[in-house]
Structure formats: C-alpha cells, structure tokens
Amino acid sequence: MIKEKRIIKRIAAGDEKALELLIDIYSSYVGSVIYAVIGRSMTREDIEETAADVFAEVWLHPEKLREGKVKQFLGAVARNTARNKLRKRDTAISIDENDFLLFDDSFESEVDRHEKSEIINDALKTLSDAERDIFIRFYYYNQNSKMISESLCIPVSTVTTRLSRGRKKMKDFMAQKGWI
Amino acid sequence: MKKSFFELMDNYEPEDAPEEYSISAENVKEIVMRKIDNHEGKAKIRIRRKAIAVMAAAATVTAVGVGAAAYTLGRSSNTAHKFFETYNAVSKADNGDLYASSRVLDVEDIKNIDANIHEENTVIESNGSTIELTGSMYDDQSALLFFTLTAPEGTVLDIDTDYEFADSMFDFEGSGYGAIGGETKFSDDVPGDNVINFTYELQYNGDGSRYAAKSIKGMHFQNLAVWDKMAWYGDEPKDVVVEGEWYVPLNLTEKVQEIELLDAPLEVSYQTDTETRTAVIDSLIISTLGIKTTETIDANYRYYYENTLKVVMKDGSEAEINDSRFGTPVDLTQVDYVEVCGQKFELGN
Known part of the structure; x- marks a missing residue:
C-alpha cells in the first residue's frame, strides 16, 4: 500500500519526485475523468495537457491534499478543469425546469459537504444501475444525451427516459428525507 | 432554495470514472514540469516553496x-x-x-529573533535517543518549533544527508492527528557528531484550514530515516538512521x-x-x-x-x-x- 501521507508531505516540501510518483499513480484516473467530461471533442494531447493542469494545481496548492481523499480531490479538480475547457470552447450546457429542485433552506445552511456527498450517494442507490450511470454521466460529467447514447450504444430516447426516471427517484428520495 | 441537479451533483464524490481512458504519464510529467518552471519564473536558484493559501472572498x-x-x-x-x-x-x-x-x-x-523565541525545555527519550523541544515562536498565522535530536553515541548525523521522519504529525485538540501544511528543516551545529537540530513550521491543520495554536496538544515523531532510501511501498522505510518513537507535548502560550x-x-x-x-x-x-x-x-x-x-x-x-x-x-x-x-x-x- 502506498504511503499517501508521505507523498503529500513531500509534495508540500517541494519534492518533484513525489509529484512524479503521484502522476504515475493517478494520471490514468485523471485522464479518464477528463475524457468523461470532454469526450471526443478534444484530442489525446489536449487531454494530457488538461491532466497536466490538474497536477500543476496540486503542486501549487498542496495544502488541499488530505490523506485518504487524494483521489477524490484529483477527480474534482480534473472535472472542473475539463468543464472550464469546455466553456472556453463555447460548449454550453442547457438547463431546463426539469433539472431543478426546490430545497429547504436548511439543506444549504446546516448540511456540510461531506454530509451532502453521503445524502447523494444514498439517493443514487435508489436508482437502477443503468439509471445511475446515465444520471452521473449527465449531471456530474456533463455529457449530453448524444454522447451518452454513443458511449453506451443505446438510443437517445432510452437515455432520455432513464434520465427522467432517475430525476424522479432522486426527487422522491429528497422529499422522503424532508430536504425538498 | 432552487438548485439544479448539476449543482447538487457538485457535491458528489465518485469512486471511479465511467470508463477508462489511457494517457501517457511521461507526457503529463513533461508538461507539468514545464508549467511549474514557467510559473516559478526564470530565476535559477530554487526557493524553498511554502503552501499558498487562498485569499478570502469578502469585503x-x-x-x-x-x-x-x-x-x-x-x-x-x-x-x-x-x-x-x-x-x-x-x-x-x-x-x-x-x-x-x-x-x-x-x-x-x-x-530580535532570539528575544522572540520562547524557551522550552521538554525532553522526550526513546530507545536511547532524545528529542528536545528547545524553543517555539508562533502567532495566528504559523508556528515555528525548534527541536534537537540526540542519537546514541557513535551515530553520525550529517546535515548533507536528506533526512525525513517516517512519521511526524501534530496532535490537535478534538480532531486528533493532522497537519499536512508543515515543513521540516534540518540544520547542524557540529558536523560529524550525534546531534542534529531541526525546525518544524506549521501553517495548516490536517483539514486544510489555518491552524490555531491553542488547539495543538503535541507532536509525534517516529524513526528518522534517509529520504532516498525510504520505501514508497510498504509500511516501514529501509535503513532507519535513528529508531524511536517520540511524543512531544506542546503548550504554546506566548505569541511573538x-x-x-x-x-x-x-x-x-x-x-x-x-x-x-x-x-x-x-x-x-x-x-x-x-x-x-x-x-x-x-x-x-x-x-x-x-x-x-x-x-x-x-x-x-x-x-x-x-x-x-x-x-x-x-x-x-x-x-x-x-x-x-x-x-x-x-x-x-
């Protein structure tokens, strides 16, 4: 098992070898997250460049790394960096009324990020595997219906239907817990 | 409050990406080092880098x-x-x-600096070696602690060697061990002897927030080793130079x-x-x-x-x-x- 704590400390101390080790371990994962967001709209070289932005961010802000949460942090930075690249290329995400929920104010004021993550995981468990996969691709990785349809080799209409079911189940769960 | 599913899912923490996509780690390393060099400017002399905090977004x-x-x-x-x-x-x-x-x-x-160092006199022994907390300086932004490690007679501690403790963590009130945003610097008064001095600077708690001096209870050290010989994989480093486990209690009371x-x-x-x-x-x-x-x-x-x-x-x-x-x-x-x-x-x- 890799001593994550040691890598984090050495990166914070300015050891480039530790950063290189982090890249060896996580470059595939980071590349996969970026590809999940950007997909085929960018070349492999673009994705490697974007991955490099992620690890450069780690180098500049090592205080954000926490033992046991390195992969999650890298995934979040990779996703945000990829989304920013998409925005620069004017690839807009369209949102309609179906995409909104009306939350109780306490959800924002009283629930911290870690608890929200757990609530979301519990909600996602109420979806079928297929519904969950599509829901995460659409709302987390911002893939559009056409991209999802091509990746999963299913019709766009199937994507739309499963997405709709996923939204309903998520809303039902949140309502049951009193958050909406 | 109206929130979209997109905003809700910003809090999601996935275990894995939906599908694998392979990229070249070597290419990524090359690009990263180029970006880092560009960011740190053209100066040829390496500056010991510190963690950089995010500016507060407020009036x-x-x-x-x-x-x-x-x-x-x-x-x-x-x-x-x-x-x-x-x-x-x-x-x-x-x-x-x-x-x-x-x-x-x-x-x-x-x-001057000496007048600001609060003298401490805490000595902890383990396995024939001692770590002594000799001084501290702190304010609301950071803490600087001064230690001396004395190894058993015959052990040579040389400042030219890149040392690292196999484990060194701060112990915080309530939240336990943490402190990633810290840095150890070794210095040596007399080359070739069995004594080495080191300082530890702390700026962040283990959760990434700014540290609070009053919340620090102590510091834990284990096994001084040579960094290059430390194993990345496995639990214990090879070639430990000084074997021991020390817990140094801290009670920071006088700010600079x-x-x-x-x-x-x-x-x-x-x-x-x-x-x-x-x-x-x-x-x-x-x-x-x-x-x-x-x-x-x-x-x-x-x-x-x-x-x-x-x-x-x-x-x-x-x-x-x-x-x-x-x-x-x-x-x-x-x-x-x-x-x-x-x-x-x-x-x-």
Missing part, C-alpha cells in the same frame, strides 16, 4: 505579499541566525525618490510580538480596466514571523487590487514573503523600512 481582504520584480538571491549575514540560513532577495531596482510620503515611527522595544505600523487607515489607489478605485489598508502588522495587511475593498474589484508589500533590510536585501509569512524569521532590528503600495514606513531602527 475585507487579507493581502498576500508580492516580491520585487527582478532580483538575485544571496545570503544576508545581518539576518543570519544560528537556527537558519537566510536567503534574502537583493533588489536590483533603483528606487530613487519614489515615495509620496514616508513616516518614521517611534517603535519601542523592537525585538506584533507591531502595528499604521496609526490610521491608509487609502491607496488601484486601477481596474476602466477606472481608478480606492482601497483602504486598515492595518499593517509586522512580527518576526511575517507581515500582513487587512484591507477594505469592494469585493467585485478585488482581483484588480495587488498589494505591493516589501520589507527592506539595512543591507539592501528584501525579506522573502510568502502568503504573509517570511521565508525565515526576520530580525526586526535589522529592518530598514516596510513599503506598502508605495507608502514607506520606517521602524525607527
């Missing part, structure tokens, strides 16, 4: 000091201290008579002296894309550990505002400032003046 802003535009690095003997080797920037800029106004403050009781340089808020101008705006510097506080300002500024324009902060020593060098911390503690008796946004403040040395 009141705590500024980050910005160093001089062009400089070379060299040692400054006036600020050298037995615990540190000081690398200060010698400004190449010819400042001339730039200042619209300057004030000489009659600051009483300016202290801080000096407020402003006797009234200071208005400064800054330029946006379209207009000249005004910010107010409410305080300018210096201590031997760092310098910080607090300002009142319209949050909509904070990205245009750049606090140009310099601490110039009597020998002409400038103290290295990172995130309001000095690169190494500064002897305030050797400070010639502080400059903020073109305004000069002398410390009356």
Whole structure:
C-alpha cells in the first residue's frame, strides 16, 4: 500500500519526485475523468495537457491534499478543469425546469459537504444501475444525451427516459428525507 | 432554495470514472514540469516553496505579499541566525525618490529573533535517543518549533544527508492527528557528531484550514530515516538512521510580538480596466514571523487590487514573503523600512 501521507508531505516540501510518483499513480484516473467530461471533442494531447493542469494545481496548492481523499480531490479538480475547457470552447450546457429542485433552506445552511456527498450517494442507490450511470454521466460529467447514447450504444430516447426516471427517484428520495 | 441537479451533483464524490481512458504519464510529467518552471519564473536558484493559501472572498481582504520584480538571491549575514540560513532577495531596482510620503515611527522595544523565541525545555527519550523541544515562536498565522535530536553515541548525523521522519504529525485538540501544511528543516551545529537540530513550521491543520495554536496538544515523531532510501511501498522505510518513537507535548502560550505600523487607515489607489478605485489598508502588522495587511475593498474589484508589500533590510536585501509569512524569521532590528503600495514606513531602527 502506498504511503499517501508521505507523498503529500513531500509534495508540500517541494519534492518533484513525489509529484512524479503521484502522476504515475493517478494520471490514468485523471485522464479518464477528463475524457468523461470532454469526450471526443478534444484530442489525446489536449487531454494530457488538461491532466497536466490538474497536477500543476496540486503542486501549487498542496495544502488541499488530505490523506485518504487524494483521489477524490484529483477527480474534482480534473472535472472542473475539463468543464472550464469546455466553456472556453463555447460548449454550453442547457438547463431546463426539469433539472431543478426546490430545497429547504436548511439543506444549504446546516448540511456540510461531506454530509451532502453521503445524502447523494444514498439517493443514487435508489436508482437502477443503468439509471445511475446515465444520471452521473449527465449531471456530474456533463455529457449530453448524444454522447451518452454513443458511449453506451443505446438510443437517445432510452437515455432520455432513464434520465427522467432517475430525476424522479432522486426527487422522491429528497422529499422522503424532508430536504425538498 | 432552487438548485439544479448539476449543482447538487457538485457535491458528489465518485469512486471511479465511467470508463477508462489511457494517457501517457511521461507526457503529463513533461508538461507539468514545464508549467511549474514557467510559473516559478526564470530565476535559477530554487526557493524553498511554502503552501499558498487562498485569499478570502469578502469585503475585507487579507493581502498576500508580492516580491520585487527582478532580483538575485544571496545570503544576508545581518539576518543570519544560528537556527537558519537566510536567503534574502537583493533588489536590483533603483528606487530613487519614489515615495509620496514616508513616516518614521517611534517603535519601542523592537525585538530580535532570539528575544522572540520562547524557551522550552521538554525532553522526550526513546530507545536511547532524545528529542528536545528547545524553543517555539508562533502567532495566528504559523508556528515555528525548534527541536534537537540526540542519537546514541557513535551515530553520525550529517546535515548533507536528506533526512525525513517516517512519521511526524501534530496532535490537535478534538480532531486528533493532522497537519499536512508543515515543513521540516534540518540544520547542524557540529558536523560529524550525534546531534542534529531541526525546525518544524506549521501553517495548516490536517483539514486544510489555518491552524490555531491553542488547539495543538503535541507532536509525534517516529524513526528518522534517509529520504532516498525510504520505501514508497510498504509500511516501514529501509535503513532507519535513528529508531524511536517520540511524543512531544506542546503548550504554546506566548505569541511573538506584533507591531502595528499604521496609526490610521491608509487609502491607496488601484486601477481596474476602466477606472481608478480606492482601497483602504486598515492595518499593517509586522512580527518576526511575517507581515500582513487587512484591507477594505469592494469585493467585485478585488482581483484588480495587488498589494505591493516589501520589507527592506539595512543591507539592501528584501525579506522573502510568502502568503504573509517570511521565508525565515526576520530580525526586526535589522529592518530598514516596510513599503506598502508605495507608502514607506520606517521602524525607527
């Protein structure tokens, strides 16, 4: 098992070898997250460049790394960096009324990020595997219906239907817990 | 409150990506090193890097000091201290008579570094070796702790070797072990003996938040090893130089002296894309550990505002400032003046 704590400390101390080790371990994962967001709209070289932005961010802000949460942090930075690249290329995400929920104010004021993550995981468990996969691709990785349809080799209409079911189940769960 | 599923899913933490996509780690490394080199500028001498905090997003802003535009690095003997080797920037800029106004403050009781180090005398023994906490310096931004490790007779501890403790963590009240944003520096008084000194600087708690001195209960150390011989995989490093496990209790009670340089808020101008705006510097506080300002500024324009902060020593060098911390503690008796946004403040040395 890799001593994550040691890598984090050495990166914070300015050891480039530790950063290189982090890249060896996580470059595939980071590349996969970026590809999940950007997909085929960018070349492999673009994705490697974007991955490099992620690890450069780690180098500049090592205080954000926490033992046991390195992969999650890298995934979040990779996703945000990829989304920013998409925005620069004017690839807009369209949102309609179906995409909104009306939350109780306490959800924002009283629930911290870690608890929200757990609530979301519990909600996602109420979806079928297929519904969950599509829901995460659409709302987390911002893939559009056409991209999802091509990746999963299913019709766009199937994507739309499963997405709709996923939204309903998520809303039902949140309502049951009193958050909406 | 209306939120979209997109916003809700910003809090999601996936275990894995939906599908694998392979990229070249070697290509990524090459690009990263190029980006890092570009970011850290063209200077050839490596500066020991510190963690950089994120600026607070509010109407009141705590500024980050910005160093001089062009400089070379060299040692400054006036600020050298037995615990540190000081690398200060010698400004190449010819400042001339730039200042619209300057004030000489009659600051009483300016202290040097030694006077700010709170003496400690905590000795912990393990396996025939001791770690002694000999001193501490702290304020609200960081803590600097001074230790001496004495190994059994016959063990040679050499400063040219890159040492690292297999484990070293702070113990915080309530939250337990943490502190990733810290840094260990080794120094040695007498080469070839069995004693080595080291300092540990702490700026962040284990959760990434700023540390609070009163919350630190102690520090844990285990097994001093040579870094290059440490195993990345597996639990124990190879070739441990000093074997032992030490818990050093900490009770930080006396902050370093801080000096407020402003006797009234200071208005400064800054330029946006379209207009000249005004910010107010409410305080300018210096201590031997760092310098910080607090300002009142319209949050909509904070990205245009750049606090140009310099601490110039009597020998002409400038103290290295990172995130309001000095690169190494500064002897305030050797400070010639502080400059903020073109305004000069002398410390009356």
